[in-house]
Amino acid sequence: MTDLLWLWILLAVLLVGGLTTALVAGVRRRGAPDRDALPGDEPGDADGGLPGGGAASTDVLERPVDQAPPAARLDVPEPVAGRLVRLRGRLARSGSPLGARLLGVLSRDHLTEDDWDELEETLLVADIGAGPAGELIDALRTRVRVEGVREPGAVRQMLREELLGLIDPSLDRRLAATRxxxxxxxxxxxxxxxxxxxxxxxxxxxxxxxxxxxxxxxxxxxxxxxxxxxxxxxxxxxxxxxxxxxxxxxxxxxxxxxxxxxxxxxxxxxxxxxxxxxxxxxxxxxxxxxxxxxxxxxxxxxxxxxxxxxxxxxxxxxxxxxxxxxxxxxxxxxxTGIVLTKLDGTARGGIVVAVQRELGVPVKLVGLGEGADDLAPFDPEGFVDGLLGDA
Incomplete structure (x- = not known):
């Protein structure tokens, strides 16, 4: 009888122990934190507790500790050809007072000495310099007298040719950028x-x-x-x-x-x-x-x-x-070369001619604005066309 009593006691102890173990396991499954869990893996937080609501990712565990973070994204400069077209268009849209004044005077029916003086004054105000201004006036006088140019299109073409000659498109404006x-x-x-x-x-x-x-x-x-x-x-x-x-x-x-x-x-x-x-x-x-x-x-x-x-x-x-x-x-x-900045307005564009004459070296680059990609190789023909605009 005594043996039977001890057997029942042993079975009761085993039963209570089993129930206790099951109860603890159930509590852990329902949300008790695991001592070995990673920070941020709190239960009940579906996104892992990361800022911004992003799901926890195994990338964090797999990335080596000493691996550098991704590099900052770099700017991609605008292609040079594209900016040349854009800058030329900006010049043309500027409505250059220099080109308009020159064409306005040259298109008059009868050019008097006062008209020629007005042309020279306009050139000097545009910072072309006394020497180049005199040369341009002499060349225009000769062509007007010999060719009798009056039609607006022909006047514009004549002025374009003479201005281009002063700027000298034959100069080597390439940058020496080769090893x-x-x-x-x-x-x-x-x-x-x-x-x-x-x-x-x-x-x-x-x-x-x-x-x-x-x-x-x-x-x-x-x-x-x-x-x-x-x-x-x-x-x-x-x-x-x-x-x-x-x-x-x-x-x-x-x-x-x-x-x-x-x-x-x-x-x-x-x-x-x-x-x-x-x-x-x-x-x-x-x-x-x-x-x-x-x-x-x-x-x-x-x-x-x-x-x-x-x-x-x-x-x-x-x-x-x-x-x-x-x-x-x-x-x-x-x-060996000149970079002209702040050439946004063309009223004083004659500085291109003056500085080339003074130093005997070409303008190689021009800045036409404050944007990061508003620097471009100087294009003589595009610059002259911008000076003359649509006049």
């Missing part, structure tokens, strides 16, 4: 030194030029050699980062510009990039100081690679006032 081989057989990047007075949009132009080159599938490296303005290096780095272009700079304000330029060119050679663009300080406190600084930069750069271009950035709206700047930089820097 070259040094005398020792080492291939090096095409190095472009960009100079100009602060306030002309020089640093912005360097950034836009980088976009032009990237649009042409060239690899680019930027050198922030304007070390006297920390904002200039920051600005240049921002422009470059948008299109995946690296910027070589110094963290020390007032560092040696020549040293930064040298580092940029060397980095470009080691990285086998196509073009190195070097931005320089635009201080014009005196000619001697400017000559010393730019001279040192040139000497240091050429230890690594020859200079392919020295581009002078000029603000087109400064007109003849900008010619003094052009003369100084032309003498000091050995300018």
């Amino acid at each position: 070259v081989t040094r005398g020792d057989g080492v291939e090096v990047p095409a190095v472009m030194l960009v100079v100009g007075v602060n306030g002309t949009g020089k640093t912005t132009t360097v950034g836009k030029l980088a976009r032009v080159l990237v649009a042409e599938d060239r690899s680019v490296l930027l050198g922030a050699a304007d070390t006297f303005r920390a904002a200039a290096a920051d600005q240049l780095q921002t422009w470059g980062s948008r299109v995946g272009v690296e910027t070589v700079r110094s963290d020390k304000e007032g560092a040696d510009p020549a040293s930064v330029a040298f580092d940029a060119v060397r980095r470009g050679r080691e990285g086998a990039v196509d073009v190195v663009l070097v931005d320089t300080a635009g201080r014009l406190q005196n000619k001697a100081g400017l000559m010393d600084e730019l001279g040192k930069i040139r000497r240091v750069i050429t230890k690594e690679a020859p200079l392919a271009e020295v581009l002078l950035v000029l603000d087109a709206t400064t007109g003849q006032n900008g010619m003094n700047q052009a003369r100084v930089f032309g003498e000091v820097a050995g300018v």
Whole structure:
């Protein structure tokens, strides 16, 4: 009897133990947190508790801990051909007062001396310069007298031909943007030194030029050699980062510009990039100081690679006032090409002729607006047609 009692007690204990185990398991299944669960896997939260309501993904578990996050999306610069068409259209729509005035006078029945004086004054106001203005008036006088041109279409064509002749479409306006081989057989990047007075949009132009080159599938490296303005290096780095272009700079304000330029060119050679663009300080406190600084930069750069271009950035709206700047930089820097910024309005478009005559080098690029892709190679025919508009 005693044995039977103990047997019943044992069966009761086993039964209570089994019920307790089942009860605990049921509670865990209904929502009790598991000590081994991952953070964010709280029960009752169908999306895993991720911000924004996104479902928990195994990608988080499978991605290596040291894997970098996805890179920021880069800008895709507008193709150069497309922007040329757009900029030409903008010129044509601007209703150029220069072209309208010239055509208006030349279309009169009988041109008097006062009319010719008016034409010359219009050209001078447009910053074409006294010499080129006189040449154009003489050529127009001769053609009007010999050809007797009066019909509007013929007048426009005559003026177009003479203006185009002054701008000289035969000049080589191509950028030297191809890698070259040094005398020792080492291939090096095409190095472009960009100079100009602060306030002309020089640093912005360097950034836009980088976009032009990237649009042409060239690899680019930027050198922030304007070390006297920390904002200039920051600005240049921002422009470059948008299109995946690296910027070589110094963290020390007032560092040696020549040293930064040298580092940029060397980095470009080691990285086998196509073009190195070097931005320089635009201080014009005196000619001697400017000559010393730019001279040192040139000497240091050429230890690594020859200079392919020295581009002078000029603000087109400064007109003849900008010619003094052009003369100084032309003498000091050995300018090979001109970049005219802020050529939005064409009333003073004669500056193209004046600056080419003054420096003996072509306008290679023009900026026609504030957009990131509003810099384009200069097209003489498109520019003249824009000056004349639909008149």
